Amino acid sequence: MSKGYTWRITLIVLFIVASAVYLTPTLVSSLPSWWGGVLPKDKIHLGLDLQGGTHLVMEVETQKAVEGSLDLIATDLEDSLTQKNLRFKKIGKLGGDKVQLTLYDRGSADEVVKLVKKKYPDLETLPLVDEGGFVNLQLRVNEKEAQVRKDRAVAQALETIRNRIDQFGVSEPIIAREGINHIVVQLPGIKDPKRAIELIGKTARLEFKLVDENVNAATASPGSIPEDDELLFEKRTDPQTGAVSETPLVVKKKAMITGELLTDAQVRIDSQYNQPYVGIEFNSTGARLFDQVTAANVGKRFAIVLDSNVYSAPVIRERISGGSAQISGSFTEKDASDLAIVLRAGSLPAPVKILQNVTVGPSLGADSIKKGLVAGLIGVVLVVIFMGIYYKISGMVANLGMVLNIVYLMGALAALGATLTLPGIAAIVLLVGMSVDSNVLIFERIREELRLGKTPHAALDAGYDKAFLTIMDSHVTALITAAVLFQFGTGPVKGFAVSLSLGIIINLFTSLLATRVLFDAFLDRVHVKRLSI
């Protein structure tokens, strides 16, 4: 055992066994019952381009989250100042990072400053400014605090989207944050991508607003209504004709109750009209508020607003104190169940914008796999025939090395949980051609040595030794570009880089070590005068 066959052969066999074990779940349709414990159960992951599905890149409009929190602060300050009997003229958002309080005199202003500093220690209070007989107090969200809020908004959006997808029911979704404000969502094998995208992208800000009955909505325009009112529309779709009608409604800007106070939302069917609606439950704060508001406004209309669209505006007939309500509208059962999902999962802290949407149907994916396999098989056959003719038995040894290379590569992909994409399959086919290259270099070197009159054994040793550096050099350069592709590529391209770099590394093993063992073993046992090369 001068040449150390034992460890080399052991290594080769060990890798074959390991590859076979890792590939079993992929190749066997149903695993036997004894297959358990530490044995792998995962199939090779297929990219969305192969199994079909949707890949979304979304941007969270984080600036809107900051502005939204300013609105909340303004409303909250209005309430607290009223409670403490501190008079103010106006409180509102100013620009993208400030809240301005317009107060009547310095005396109350100082008190307000004290209150604000206690209540919102994170906000920066700017010096008081006298203007036109009033005192202006500005609160600013500084850069650092804004960043914290933006960051939190993205994290929250991620969590909300995850909840929605979980409830929608997609197997093995991937939801991840990318960069500062991007969220990547992958939904493999999804049947109705349009519906899923609508569900994910909906901000779902639920608000209950009182209708301003003093304004005639039919003639109202955004400029003509009071400052604390807003003009919204109620969209109704006729279930028979599909025609959409819009009814204008003037409502109070201030929301009496918001979706944050919900604990549950479920689809129910109205027994009388057989119409679906969404039944919602409030938490204790929400229930108390709802009780108070309905008690104080009997006879008025209460608009249920989702993302600035009025779902319905029923008349408050009596005080509602049970803490539950219902949202009805002209929707189908699907719409109602999606609405229930978004209400349960909560609203997004800021709107999201879809930057990229790649959807691949399952038929194209299956077609790609089939064609990739055919191309691979034909590639293998062509190379095997060529090598067999050109290098005879030695060529067949190289072919064996190539097959070993593919088996190891597939095993490694399964073991590492890497994702196989269509370009990844292309990389494997390309590797079929590249993996015999190392052996070609070695064989040509051996032929050269034989021409110099060396014995087969000496020529073999010299061939492997002298070709070694060339092979290393060419593999390293190929690896450099593969690594760069891995670093910069996304999705399919990354799949290509993974297959390529793994293949290149494995190829070093199969071409330098595995094929050589066969030659050595043969030449040591059989005394040959001529090498079949």
Added chain:
Amino acid sequence: MELLGKTNIDFIGMRKISFIISGIISIIGIIGIIQISRGVANMGIDFSGGTSMQLKFTQPVTTQAARDALAREGIKEVDLQEITDGNKLLIKMRKSSTGDVKVADHVQDALKKEFASNPFVVESSTEIGPSIGEKLKSDTLMAVALSLLGIVLYIAWRFDFKFGVGAVLATLHDVLAIIAVFYLMHKEVNLLLVTAVLTIAGYSLTDTVVVFDRIRENLHKSLKDPVIPIFNRSINEVLSRTIVTSLTTFLASCSLFAFGGEVIHDFAFALVVGVLVGTYSSIFVASPIVALWEKNPAEVKA
């Protein structure tokens, strides 16, 4: 079996012709890159932003019929391409003029209405906003620059600076050649093409390294001999293995090109072109550059 016996070809002597050919190819490639950066080449939507769809109809649809139908629905500025295998239609729209992300839905609704008797399924649909395209463009430039830099450093370390420059110029030549071919054939420039180009950049070096290795070996053996004959002899010695290694990879890429399906058709085409050009460049571009640089003054006039 042997493809070539002992050859004795004056490769370096052919440099005038080869440099002219390579020069023309490179210039076309550079024009191609300029056009690409100006956005006037056939850009894929992953770089330009926009919408693309692949629809599979039950009956054949001509591009003209589809174009007319879309025009009637007010959708213009579309690229249509028919894939005869299986009644497929490729629809591509760059930078949606309306600024609306729902372009795909709009087009599908329009076609559903116009081709009511010929239903279709959406095989794939891609919508990409312009900001993603911009980021991808800068990422791609970064990737190409980084890999070229990595290659120069490695070759410069393993051989010497002159060889490093020769290898990189040859690699650059291959990259330009693929871009030139794609530009002239008006094929789409997309992320897969960049992937193919980078793969070829790595692969074409294999051939170059094989040739350089032998040149270096022979240079060390005969220090006093004139340089150009050594280069010629070295190339001739490794000629058959350069061709055989390329041939095996060429066979595999051809198989991908012919049988791999439409999604990677252009990608495989780029690989096929790249393998051919890569082999040519290691013999006719990389080696002559180093040879001219290495040769001693007495040979200049020869």
